[in-house]
Amino acid sequence: MSLLTVRDLRVVIDGLHILHGVELDVAATGVTALLGRNGAGKTTTVKAVMGLVPRTGAITFDGADITGLPTHRVVRRGIGYAPEDRGVFAHLSVAENLRLAERDPNPAYDLVFELFPELKQRHRQPAGTLSGGQQQMVAIARTLLNGNRLVIADEPTKGLAPKIVTEVADVLARAAASVPVLLVEQNLALVRRIAGRCAVLADGRTAHQGDAGALLADADAARRLLGVGTHHATPGGDSR
Amino acid sequence: MTAPLKRWWPLALLLALTAAPYSALPLPGLLDGPLGSPGSLQLIALCLLYGGLATGYDLLLGRTGLLSFGHALYFATGLYATDLAMLDLDLDLVPAAVFGTACSTVLALALGSVSLRVTGIGFSMVTLAFAQAGAILVQRNPGGRTGGEEGRSAPAQHLPDALVGIQNTANLYWIALAYLVLTLAVVHWTTSSPTGRVWAGIRENERRVEVLGLRPYGFKLLAFTVSGTLAGAGGVVHLLLTGGATPQAAGSDATLALLVMVVLGGSGTRWGPLLGGVLYTWAAHRLGDLANSATVADLPPVLRVPLSQPLFLLGTLFVAVVYLLPGGLAKLPARLRAGRAPAAAAPATALPEGAA
């Protein structure tokens, strides 16, 4: 039984058809990876699920239709979202960024500061002055503060140094033990390490759904769907 | 409607408008006198002039996506510069009109090059500020040039005899008609040129134009300057029609009126701004007459107060059009057709909140 199902998702922005019929099933446990080449529509799919772009189709979360809900109601159903550009408020302090995300009466600051002790030390610092990796920590921390039933992370390792990529991957793997994660990712080594299932988009459509490990083990399929040989997978996840 | 009729109706309408001064057709309710009477011609000429001005303004708003709040400045520049060239430089009408229009062009080029350094709504604010400066300058009457609140009349000795006097209203009417045709032609020609396609691209998505390796700034400045020049020429026609220059032409209300006309008729469409300009001008005059009529004076205050204020009625009408008629009157036939077509309803699109 899937936690989140997407059927025939279509998105038109400024007259351009970005998505034409995306299908996606996010498993109720573990990490589901959303893959595809640049421009395939991964970020738009995630934004459409969040209600951040106009969309048609059917999006079901935990049995309930959420297609027409405004973004804040989607989030309140229990979906935490770390966007592609991290969505950190640069002029606000780290503490304010976290406080803004509080929804539960008892936000899980213990967990967050255990995972990211750095954020505790820097909690008065304006988020705009943080490094890229630290900003990503803020973005992920915001999704873990509340008892979410799904976490969506859009390219959390993009532009990060290999060492930080490993840290972020560890956090995601640990989070996935208690909350299912939908992970948009280009780093295939990382996907192989932590993802169970995957969906591959191409030109705004779903080209493949299945087991992530099986897909990445099949060099022909990986090349055809993702345009890369798996042995070319960027380092980072491999570096450990 | 048959195909030839559909194709040729603008020409037929133009012929009918050209012949209007020879007609004694009474249009009760629409006009006070018969069609060819000086009073009616004067009102229709104003309607045509504002139809042209709105069309020229839409070159910015509807074709390039630039929301300028300072268009009245270029209109008033053409108006005042032409008038002052005749009064103080002793020029005849034609050289004065060329001078006045050129002043608008130069001013639009100069101020446009500054205003367009900011994008989006910042641009709107800056154009508004410049126009406000112009309005203040005109009102404060520097050196006794602009005549302050009173404005200044056009000097009869510099005007051709054929344009002076109530018996020559038809000639003024034809000038207004010619201005409208000129504006429509310029807007049609420029928007269907390669430059016009870049304008359309800027309106849709400026960044995509940049990705194509084009610099939007130059194209926007061109649109701003062409539109300003057309407004300046409109100022010359206004000077002839009303026989003088008054500071109301420079005020921010004048720009807002153009905005209302364009939105009312339908921004970005070929005939919408014209339609809006004609309707607005006609309605403003008729509402003005209504406000001063005995019928309204006898009404209870709840009805009399709003009815005595044309701007209140037009402002309210404008809000109603924005809400109920997105796309303006020009889109109305299509909307009605879509409404009649059964079950052609678009799939429900959930709109993002906060985005945009």
Next chain:
Amino acid sequence: MSTVVLLACTGLGLGALYFLVASGLSLVFGLMDVLNFAHGALLSVGAYAAWWAATDGHLGFWLAVAFGTVVGTAASVLLELVLIRPLYARPRDQILATVGVGLALPALLMGIWGSDARPFPQPAALSGTVDLLGATVPVNRFVLVAAALAVLLLLRLFLARTRYGLIVRAGVEDRAMVTALGIDVRRAFTLVFAIGGAAASLGGALAGLYFGSVNPSQGTGLLVFAFVVVVMGGTGSVTGAAVASVGVGLVQQFANYAAVPGLGAAGLGDLSVVVLLAVLLLVKPRGLTGRLA
């Protein structure tokens, strides 16, 4: 020297008035991207409500000012709920709707009370003058400055200390991301409209004191300078608006004093503000705080 002091005080008083109009305008625009053309009309509503309360209503000056502020705030909230909110998916239409209201409201005031200026009752305590460094300065300048300082302080406290203040500050940066944290940002929209309306209508009531009278087009006239202040100060920045207001007010007063032959003295101040804006935009196209989109 006394002239300089008088000009400075008058400039500060005028700047205070600009700030009262611009602060709300800046917050509304920063958060919602709505350039509120009805903001000047809200000022006029506050001014006329206060004037009506002070004359026909026989209220004392401060009660009349409070009444005007309440009426203006209510009008602003009503504007947001009834006209702005249904148009969230159409940002340009939001601006156009406020243009319509900005035309209609002053016309309605004109229809009810006529186009002539109505003298605003001046309480004895505030109509006198104070001697300051040899200059005789009308007391009402200080009333305006004090009111603007109080509003600035309250706004800064609100933005820094409250959850809604936090939401507003975050929303100015990235509105969509605020909703993606599960926050219904529309409540913040209504709130900033209420705050903006309150500040503007307070400004309107006090403008009656400053100018000695109220008239229907007062608000729209002030609005243009408030726009200049917003562009200079950077949208969404209350402190930026405060600094820019003082700058604009002072430049205007001093330039007005420096009469130039051939140009009516009174026009120079207004013109110099626009020139200042043009120079600033040439040097820093993104406004003083660099946040103008």
